[in-house]
Amino acid sequence: MPTQPAELTVHSSQPYNAEPPRTALADLDLTPVALFYHRNHAPETPRIDPATWTLRVDGRVERPATFSLGALRERFDEHDQVVTLQCAGNRRAGLAEVAELPGETPWGPGAVGTARWAGVRLADVLRDVGVDPAATDVELVGADVSEEPGAPEPYAVSVPLDKALAPEVLLAWSMNDAPLAEAHGAPVRVVVPGWIGARSVKWLERITVRDAPSTGHFQAVAYRLLPAGASPAPGRGVALGPLAVNADVLAPDDGAEVPAGPTRVTGYALAGGDRTVVRVDVSTDGGATWTQADLDPQAGRWSWRFWQVELDLPVGTSRVHARAWDSAAGVQPADPAELWNPKGYVNTSWAHVTLHAFGAADG
Amino acid sequence: MPTQPAELTVHSSQPYNAEPPRTALADLDLTPVALFYHRNHAPETPRIDPATWTLRVDGRVERPATFSLGALRERFDEHDQVVTLQCAGNRRAGLAEVAELPGETPWGPGAVGTARWAGVRLADVLRDVGVDPAATDVELVGADVSEEPGAPEPYAVSVPLDKALAPEVLLAWSMNDAPLAEAHGAPVRVVVPGWIGARSVKWLERITVRDAPSTGHFQAVAYRLLPAGASPAPGRGVALGPLAVNADVLAPDDGAEVPAGPTRVTGYALAGGDRTVVRVDVSTDGGATWTQADLDPQAGRWSWRFWQVELDLPVGTSRVHARAWDSAAGVQPADPAELWNPKGYVNTSWAHVTLHAFGAADG
Numbered sequence: 001m002p003t004q005p006a007e008l009t010v011h012s013s014q015p016y017n018a019e020p021p022r023t024a025l026a027d028l029d030l031t032p033v034a035l036f037y038h039r040n041h042a043p044e045t046p047r048i049d050p051a052t053w054t055l056r057v058d059g060r061v062e063r064p065a066t067f068s069l070g071a072l073r074e075r076f077d078e079h080d081q082v083v084t085l086q087c088a089g090n091r092r093a094g095l096a097e098v099a100e101l102p103g104e105t106p107w108g109p110g111a112v113g114t115a116r117w118a119g120v121r122l123a124d125v126l127r128d129v130g131v132d133p134a135a136t137d138v139e140l141v142g143a144d145v146s147e148e149p150g151a152p153e154p155y156a157v158s159v160p161l162d163k164a165l166a167p168e169v170l171l172a173w174s175m176n177d178a179p180l181a182e183a184h185g186a187p188v189r190v191v192v193p194g195w196i197g198a199r200s201v202k203w204l205e206r207i208t209v210r211d212a213p214s215t216g217h218f219q220a221v222a223y224r225l226l227p228a229g230a231s232p233a234p235g236r237g238v239a240l241g242p243l244a245v246n247a248d249v250l251a252p253d254d255g256a257e258v259p260a261g262p263t264r265v266t267g268y269a270l271a272g273g274d275r276t277v278v279r280v281d282v283s284t285d286g287g288a289t290w291t292q293a294d295l296d297p298q299a300g301r302w303s304w305r306f307w308q309v310e311l312d313l314p315v316g317t318s319r320v321h322a323r324a325w326d327s328a329a330g331v332q333p334a335d336p337a338e339l340w341n342p343k344g345y346v347n348t349s350w351a352h353v354t355l356h357a358f359g360a361a362d363g
Numbered sequence: 364m365p366t367q368p369a370e371l372t373v374h375s376s377q378p379y380n381a382e383p384p385r386t387a388l389a390d391l392d393l394t395p396v397a398l399f400y401h402r403n404h405a406p407e408t409p410r411i412d413p414a415t416w417t418l419r420v421d422g423r424v425e426r427p428a429t430f431s432l433g434a435l436r437e438r439f440d441e442h443d444q445v446v447t448l449q450c451a452g453n454r455r456a457g458l459a460e461v462a463e464l465p466g467e468t469p470w471g472p473g474a475v476g477t478a479r480w481a482g483v484r485l486a487d488v489l490r491d492v493g494v495d496p497a498a499t500d501v502e503l504v505g506a507d508v509s510e511e512p513g514a515p516e517p518y519a520v521s522v523p524l525d526k527a528l529a530p531e532v533l534l535a536w537s538m539n540d541a542p543l544a545e546a547h548g549a550p551v552r553v554v555v556p557g558w559i560g561a562r563s564v565k566w567l568e569r570i571t572v573r574d575a576p577s578t579g580h581f582q583a584v585a586y587r588l589l590p591a592g593a594s595p596a597p598g599r600g601v602a603l604g605p606l607a608v609n610a611d612v613l614a615p616d617d618g619a620e621v622p623a624g625p626t627r628v629t630g631y632a633l634a635g636g637d638r639t640v641v642r643v644d645v646s647t648d649g650g651a652t653w654t655q656a657d658l659d660p661q662a663g664r665w666s667w668r669f670w671q672v673e674l675d676l677p678v679g680t681s682r683v684h685a686r687a688w689d690s691a692a693g694v695q696p697a698d699p700a701e702l703w704n705p706k707g708y709v710n711t712s713w714a715h716v717t718l719h720a721f722g723a724a725d726g
Contacts (some may be wrong), residue, residue, distance in 0.1 A: 225642070225692055229657050238641045242691035273638070274693045278601045279588070287701065292590055328605035329588055329709040330637045333696045338650065346692040 007035060011105045015040035015146075016183070019110030026250035026266050027306065029299035030082070030176055031113035038183060039087045039111060039197060041155050041218065042144035046203040050187040055125075055171075059139070059208035062130030069187055072120055072171070076127065080118035081168055081193065082300030084270055086112035088196040088223055088240050091248065093348035094336045101344040109248045109351075112270070114303050117191045119172035122207075123165045131161065131209055138164035139214045140190050143203035149217035156216035157199050157223070159192055159241075161209075168193045168302055171204060193302035194273045196240050196346075198223045213239065224343045240345055243272030246334055247280060247307075247324035248351040260315045260357035265293075267351065268304040269324035279298040279325040284318050287334060287350065293322070313357040322351045370398060374468045376610060378403035379546070380508075382473030389613035389629050390669065391538055392662035393445065394476035401558060402450045402474060404518050404581065405507035409566040413550040418488075422502070422571035423716065425493030432550055433692040435483055435534070440493065443481035444531055445663030447633055450474035451559040451586055451603050454611065454710040455697045464707040472611045472714075475633070477666050480554045482535035485570075486528045491669065494524065494572055501527035502577045503553050506566035512580035519579035519587070520562050522555055522604075525565075525570075531556045531665055533566060556665035557636045559709075561586045561601050589705045603708055606635030608695055610643060610670075610687035611714040623678045623720035628656075630714065631667040632687035643670040647681050649715065650697060656685070676720040685714040 006236055020035040050069050058064040067075070090111035092104060126138065142155040165167065170191045173180050180186040185202025192199040198218060213219060226237035247269035252258055261314040269277040275299075281290035293307035311320065323332040334341060336349040371381040383398040413432050421427040428566060430438070453474035489501065505518040526532065533554045536543050543549040548565025555562040561581060576582060582602055589600035610632035615621055632640040639661075644653035656670035674683065686695040696702060699712040 225688070227653065238688070240692055244693040246692045273635070290590065325588070325601070328607045329603055329711070330607040330693050331696060331702065333694060334701055335697070338697055339694065348692070
């Protein structure tokens with residue numbers, strides 16, 4: 001189990017699942033590695049010697065190949081990209097308030113983070129081996145072996161070929177300008193911008209080009225949007241892929257006591273897929289009226305967008321809601337009850353924190 | 364003014380704005396031309412002689428050119444595509460129930476339709492003239508002159524270059540296997556799949572490649588998502604482009620009297636942008652519980668998706684809600700009040716009809 005910074009809330013140690021508090025994410029374009037959420041599926045973190053690590057690329061390709069880390073570095077150009085990763089279960093706690101979600105990690109607001117990732121483009125590797133015309137999907141297999149499927153199974157998911165060939169998808173060996181840490185997938189992990197974090201496979205060992213999506217547990221059974229009342233089964237529901245527009249308040253903290261009067265409220269918004277965030281609204285009257293937040297520039301095309309607004313808080317308790325709009329006028333739904341699903345994924349309902357404002361006499 | 368089939372509701376005659384009833388759209392993969400909505404901005408429909416019509420392509424291109432209809436046909440391959448067009452104001456009546464929208468056409472459910480369009484790819488034309496590396500947007504100018512901007516102005520909007528170069532964007536001269544009708548933009552109109560209908564310029568006369576979006580009224584002032592309380596002004600709010608996920612009930616009609624018992628309810632869903640519809644839910648208890656509808660295959664990648672469900676209606680009045688999910692787990696918001704905006708665009712709130720079911724004794 002990795003050393004845990006004091007700041008992280010550890011939901012489980014094997015697999016290691018941990019998230020930072022929301023306030024730790026505020027105002028930092030890049031999330032420090034020590035504050036980046038951990039979402040794992042295997043009880044043990046793989047420990048891989050980079051000197052002997054290899055990446056096998058096979059399946060529907062013309063020239064199956066095996067690359068060492070050195071070969072990847074020599075053969076392909078390095079690219080970097082600032083990318084926000086968000087777990088499909090981020091904000092699950094809000095869904096669990098609607099109806100219980102037994103056995104699911106109760107993620108708060110912190111299963112999201114942004115880093116600068118550097119490595120090679122998956123597209124360059126795929127072009128090098130030559131993709132068969134019948135190929136439709138690219139399976140990504142990690143060294144982590146999960147016990148969740150019943151019989152132990154290496155973590156494997158896939159992305160459609162068109163996304164795999166997009167220039168933003170990286171096989172990354174660097175995170176925030178430092179070598180990728182073991183806990184985050186060293187020596188090489190995948191980074192799939194705009195998609196649920198579960199597709200950004202860590203400890204990558206194998207890439208198999210296929211003519212169908214992965215049949216692995218984490219794509220065929222888990223990470224699927226199920227209708228209420230359904231239980232997970234292979235192929236049931238809809239596989240989650242691109243993210244829908246989401247946002248959260250990062251500061252002040254939920255439940256914070258703050259002086260009444262002008263109060264700066266900040267957060268992030270993330271459009272998902274290939275959309276962008278065009279507007280963020282904040283309300284202190286439950287959504288009856290909205291104030292538009294100021295949007296910061298993005299650190300990168302695939303990164304979250306910070307927003308901020310100054311609210312004039314009266315003495316007493318205020319509930320602050322926030323919601324984001326994407327570039328297709330998609331907007332977050334109001335109520336987690338509209339979104340509740342048996343695995344507790346994709347809570348994109350309006351964000352909210354409760355603030356307690358005190359007057360001068362209380363200060 | 365075109366002859367109006369009896370079935371259309373005419374909102375205004377100059378400009379001619381008309382829509383079919385919802386039931387006329389049900390169960391038809393392709394909407395008959397006579398039932399296709401009309402959304403115009405000029406008091407007069409342009410009447411263009413195809414024999415003398417020309418298309419000018421200029422701006423940031425290497426070889427500005429002028430094409431006759433014959434030249435377009437000879438020089439470029441014909442492609443066809445089944446595409447659903449939806450007006451940004453479709454379902455506006457639902458927003459007008461929240462708060463009035465003076466001066467805006469009160470579209471019901473019918474400002475949407477699907478046709479097979481044939482013509483040449485805009486991308487092929489742009490590649491032929493050679494796009495300047497500094498280009499970012501492609502302006503499309505029609506022959507229709509609108510008086511809405513104050514001073515008369517030809518209808519002009521733009522799409523970003525990457526969309527303009529996408530293979531699905533057509534310069535179409537055929538609609539449902541017949542020559543494009545004058546009322547729908549003859550001799551040549553643009554079809555921009557996945558985007559608000561307002562970008563699919565009719566009576567196309569000029570294409571200007573630019574390094575900025577169009578500054579024409581219908582992109583800089585109209586067709587923008589404004590915050591509540593704002594009035595239209597150049598650059599204010601957010602230009603509408605790709606559509607967000609939407610759906611409607613098409614049959615039975617709103618207010619219909621039907622026999623109690625098993626009742627087939629059908630409708631369409633449209634994901635918008637480049638997303639797809641993955642699920643449609645129907646509720647008879649205001650969204651407390653949902654039944655998943657059956658999804659029909661799509662007639663084309665860019666067409667709507669029909670859905671159907673059999674509901675067991677009790678005697679009395681039922682309100683049937685429907686909502687669609689897209690491939691990024693984006694879902695329609697519940698309430699039009701969440702979406703109300705001063706120009707009354709993009710009402711993507713849950714669809715609904717009220718049905719009155721009568722028993723055997725009433726039959």
